[in-house]
Amino acid sequence: MTLKATQIAPNTFNASKDNEVLEDARYDLYNLAAFNDFAQRSDDIGDSSTSDTTADGMNAALETFLLNKATEGTSQLIGALWTLETKASDVGPLALLPSSRGDAEVSVSNNAPTLLPRAKPAPKPKEPTKWELFRKEKGIETRKRGRKEWDEATGEWKVRYGMGSAANANGEWPIMEAVQGNEYADPWQAKRDERKEKVEKNQVQKTRNMERQGLVQKGSAKKLEKQFEENRKKIKLTAPPLPAGLPVDMKSTKGSEVKNRAARGLESTKKALAATRLSTASMGKFDQVRKGEDKVRKKRSGEEIRDRRKELQSANQGGAKGEADRGLKVLNSVLLGSEKKEKMRRTGKMHKGETGHDFDYDDGLGGGSFRKKKGRAGAGKLKKVTKKNIK
Amino acid sequence: MAPTGKAAQKRLPTEKQPKASVARYLKSVEAQIHEGAKSALLLKGTRCNEVMATCLRDLRAMKAPDAKLLTKKNEINVFQDASSIEFLCTKNDTSVFALASHNKKRPNNLILGRTFDNQLLDAIELGVENYKSLNFFKGAPKKRVGSKPMFLFVGDKWSAEGAYKKLQNLLLDWFRGDPVESLNLKGLDHVIVVTEIEGKIYFRTYYVKLKRNPNGGDTPVPLLTNSGPDMDLTMRRTQYATSDMWKASLKQPQQLIKKKTKNKSTNMFGETVAKIHLERQDIGGHAGKRTKTLRVAMANEKREESEALEKELEREKEAEKRAFREEWGYDMEGGEGEGGGEEEEKGRGGGGGKRRRT
Numbered sequence: 191m192t193l194k195a196t197q198i199a200p201n202t203f204n205a206s207k208d209n210e211v212l213e214d215a216r217y218d219l220y221n222l223a224a225f226n227d228f229a230q231r232s233d234d235i236g237d238s239s240t241s242d243t244t245a246d247g248m249n250a251a252l253e254t255f256l257l258n259k260a261t262e263g264t265s266q267l268i269g270a271l272w273t274l275e276t277k278a279s280d281v282g283p284l285a286l287l288p289s290s291r292g293d294a295e296v297s298v299s300n301n302a303p304t305l306l307p308r309a310k311p312a313p314k315p316k317e318p319t320k321w322e323l324f325r326k327e328k329g330i331e332t333r334k335r336g337r338k339e340w341d342e343a344t345g346e347w348k349v350r351y352g353m354g355s356a357a358n359a360n361g362e363w364p365i366m367e368a369v370q371g372n373e374y375a376d377p378w379q380a381k382r383d384e385r386k387e388k389v390e391k392n393q394v395q396k397t398r399n400m401e402r403q404g405l406v407q408k409g410s411a412k413k414l415e416k417q418f419e420e421n422r423k424k425i426k427l428t429a430p431p432l433p434a435g436l437p438v439d440m441k442s443t444k445g446s447e448v449k450n451r452a453a454r455g456l457e458s459t460k461k462a463l464a465a466t467r468l469s470t471a472s473m474g475k476f477d478q479v480r481k482g483e484d485k486v487r488k489k490r491s492g493e494e495i496r497d498r499r500k501e502l503q504s505a506n507q508g509g510a511k512g513e514a515d516r517g518l519k520v521l522n523s524v525l526l527g528s529e530k531k532e533k534m535r536r537t538g539k540m541h542k543g544e545t546g547h548d549f550d551y552d553d554g555l556g557g558g559s560f561r562k563k564k565g566r567a568g569a570g571k572l573k574k575v576t577k578k579n580i581k
Numbered sequence: 582m583a584p585t586g587k588a589a590q591k592r593l594p595t596e597k598q599p600k601a602s603v604a605r606y607l608k609s610v611e612a613q614i615h616e617g618a619k620s621a622l623l624l625k626g627t628r629c630n631e632v633m634a635t636c637l638r639d640l641r642a643m644k645a646p647d648a649k650l651l652t653k654k655n656e657i658n659v660f661q662d663a664s665s666i667e668f669l670c671t672k673n674d675t676s677v678f679a680l681a682s683h684n685k686k687r688p689n690n691l692i693l694g695r696t697f698d699n700q701l702l703d704a705i706e707l708g709v710e711n712y713k714s715l716n717f718f719k720g721a722p723k724k725r726v727g728s729k730p731m732f733l734f735v736g737d738k739w740s741a742e743g744a745y746k747k748l749q750n751l752l753l754d755w756f757r758g759d760p761v762e763s764l765n766l767k768g769l770d771h772v773i774v775v776t777e778i779e780g781k782i783y784f785r786t787y788y789v790k791l792k793r794n795p796n797g798g799d800t801p802v803p804l805l806t807n808s809g810p811d812m813d814l815t816m817r818r819t820q821y822a823t824s825d826m827w828k829a830s831l832k833q834p835q836q837l838i839k840k841k842t843k844n845k846s847t848n849m850f851g852e853t854v855a856k857i858h859l860e861r862q863d864i865g866g867h868a869g870k871r872t873k874t875l876r877v878a879m880a881n882e883k884r885e886e887s888e889a890l891e892k893e894l895e896r897e898k899e900a901e902k903r904a905f906r907e908e909w910g911y912d913m914e915g916g917e918g919e920g921g922g923e924e925e926e927k928g929r930g931g932g933g934g935k936r937r938r939t
Contacts, residue, residue, distance in 0.1 A: 216740075220760070221732065221753055221757050221760075222729060222730070222731045222732060222757075222764075222769070223731070223732035223733070223734070223753060224731075224732065224733050224734075225733075225734045225739060225740065226733065226734065226735040226736070227736075227737055227739070227740050228735075228736075228737060229736065229737040230735060230736055230737075230776060230777065230778045230779075231778070231779070232778055232779055235778075252783075253807075256774065256776055256783055256785055257787070257805060257807075259733075259735050259774070259776060260733060260735075260772065260774040260776075260785065260787055260805055261803065261805050263733040263735060263774070264731060264733060264772050264774075264787075264789060264803045264805060265802060265803055267731055267733065267772075268731075268766075268769075268791070268800060268801060268802075268803055269800050271766055271769075272766065272799060272800040272801075277763060279763075281765055282765055282767065283765070284763035284764060284765055285763060285764050285765075285766050286762065286763050287761065287762060287763060287764060289762075304749075304750060304753055305831050306750065306753060306754045306757075306760075307695070307697055307702060307754070307822075307827065307830030307831055308616055308697065308830055308831070308832075309616055309619050309676030309677075309695075309696070309697065310612035310613075310616070310676070310697070310698060311612060311697075311698050311829065311830075311832070312612065312614070312832055312833060312834030312835070313611070313612045313613065313614060313834060314835075315834075315835050315836055392594075393593075393594040393595050396594040397593055397594055397595075400591065400593070400594075405591040406591060406593060410593060414593070414595060
C-alpha cells in the first residue's frame, strides 16, 4: 500500500488546486521552528468535510483543519531543514543548524532566530593562572598520567601519591644523611617540616591565583605568607636546639618568659633536685650540699612565706565550722596536693597516671594540655560563673 | 543535598574545603558557557484534579529526562510571592516550571514559567480545556524519550508584539530540549503545533513519520498522527520579566562571541587564502646587509664622487685664475688664497677704520 504525497499533504502536493494559496512559512531552524503568519479564520473550518453541525462534528472538522495546517507547515519545515549543509559523523550525516544568533548564512530568507534567555548568567572568563600562561607560551600539553607507577626499588606497581606510594615510603628506609647545618636535628622532623613548607608555599600560590581571578580579597596571599613565616619563627623559638633525648641546654631564664618551657632546663633540674632531696627521711635537712647547690629551703614554689602570727590569728576564726574547713583543707592538700592541682585534675589536664609526678611532684610547669576527651567534650562542662565561683 | 550559601563561596586554600562529593555537586550546578536542556519542575498547587495531574504526568513524559515531578501539594501563589517557587527551582536545579492547580475561580489552571539566576523571569497562567492525554491516544505511536520537537506556530498574533509573542517565546523555551549545533534529521519524530484561531489557542502534538517523497528527491514527506497531549489554552494572568532582567538573561558569554576574521577565505582547493597588506617599502632608504661586493662598490662610488668633486674644484679655480688675469693683467699667485686674502685685507681695513673712529 503506497501512500501518495497528495494523500498525506493535499494542500502542499495537490497540483490540481491552483487557486489554493500556500501559506509560506518563516523559519527559525536553530530551534526547529516554523511560523505561519497568516491569520486563520474559523470560517475555513468545516470547508472540506461534510456539513455536520453537531459538537462532535465541529470538533472533528476543527481537528481535521488543524491537522491539515500542521501537515502543511511541517512539510515546509522539513523541506527547509533538508536544505541545510551536513557533516559526516559516525551516527550518520548531521545537519548543521544555523547558529543561535543567526550570523551564519541561511539559505532561506527572512529568518531571524528567536532569542531565548539563558537559565543562569554567563560565567565570566577566568583569568588564567601563572602556570596556564606559562604553559601556553611554551606550548606544553597536558597528558593524562596513569594512576599507578612502576617503582623500581620495590619492583611493584605503586600508586603515584598518597598512602602506599613510593615517595611516601619514608618510614621503610633509614635516612643516611644528617640534616644540613644541624647534625643533631631530627631528620624525620626535618622531612615533615620540608613537606609542610611545600604545602604552605602551594597554598600561598593558590591564593595568589585566586586573587588574580578576583575570587578573594587582594592582599590575602601576602597575609598568608606572613602568617606562615610567623608560625615558623614561633616553632624555632620553642624547638630545642639539641636533639630529642639529650638534656636541654642549661640556659639562663632570668627575666625571660616563663612560658618558654624548652629553655627551662636549669630551673627544671633545680626543681627535680629539690624534689629528690625531700624524698629522704629527714626531708633533705642533713644532706650534703655540693658547691653551687642551694640549701634546702622550706619554701616551695607557689607558696607564700608563712606568717606565723597571722596564722595564729586566723586559726581561731570561723568557729567550729571554720576549724573543720581548715582541717579538711589540710587533709585534702596532704592527700591530693594543692587546690590548683586539684582543679587541674578535675578539668582533666592531669590525666591520672600520666606521669609518676602527678600528685607528688610539682615542677611548676602546670598541667599538660593533653585532654583525653576530644573536641567539645574535652573542654569540659561549663560551670555557671557566680560570685562564689569566680576564679 | 543542595548546599548553598557558605559552601558556594570561594574559600582560601587554607580554610576547610568542602567534601569531594559536595564540590562535585557545586561544580555541576555552576553556570556553563554552553547551556544544555532546561530542566523542568512540575508541581501541584494547593488543589489539583485528575485532569491536571494527568497533564503534569504527560508534560513529564514530553520533557523526560529533563523533568522532575513533585508529588506533594504546594501552597504557592506565583503571582503574589515568587520566593517559594524560586527556592524550589534553585534546590532542584531547574530553570523552567509548570504549576498545576484547580479551584472554582480558576479551573484547570496551568502556570508555565521560567527562572533566570535563581529569580523568577516569566510566568504565564493558562486555562486548560478539552485536555487529551497520552493515555487517550493509547495505541498511537509516540515520540522517543529525549527527542527534540519541531515547532509550528500558526496564526498572525504570534508575530505581533504582545502577550502571544511572549507565550510563543515561553513555549519554545519550555519544550525545545537540548540546544544543539548539529542534528541527525532522521531522529525527528514529533511536532508541536500551536494554532491561534481568532484568539483561541490550540496546542496539538503530532507524531511524525518521515516517508519517502513519491515525486523523488531526498526531502521526505511527513505523515502526522495525533499522539497527544492536546489541549485548548486560554491566557489568564501573566507576569513578565523586567527589561533589565530580560536583557541580562539574553546576554551571551564572551567566550561564544565569534571574532570575525576578515580577509581570510578558502579557495576551491580547500586552501586558506588571505591577503597580506604591507606598507609602502622605502627601497632606497633602508640599508641592507653589507656584503664584500657592496663594500667594494660603495668604496668605488665614494672615490668617484671625491674625484668628481676635486675636478669641479679644479675647474672653478681655473675659471677664477682666468678671470683674475683678465681683470688685473697678471697671474694670480697662490690662487684662491690670494683672492681670499685680498678680500680679507679689505675687510680688515674696513674693520680697522671702524675701530679708529671709536
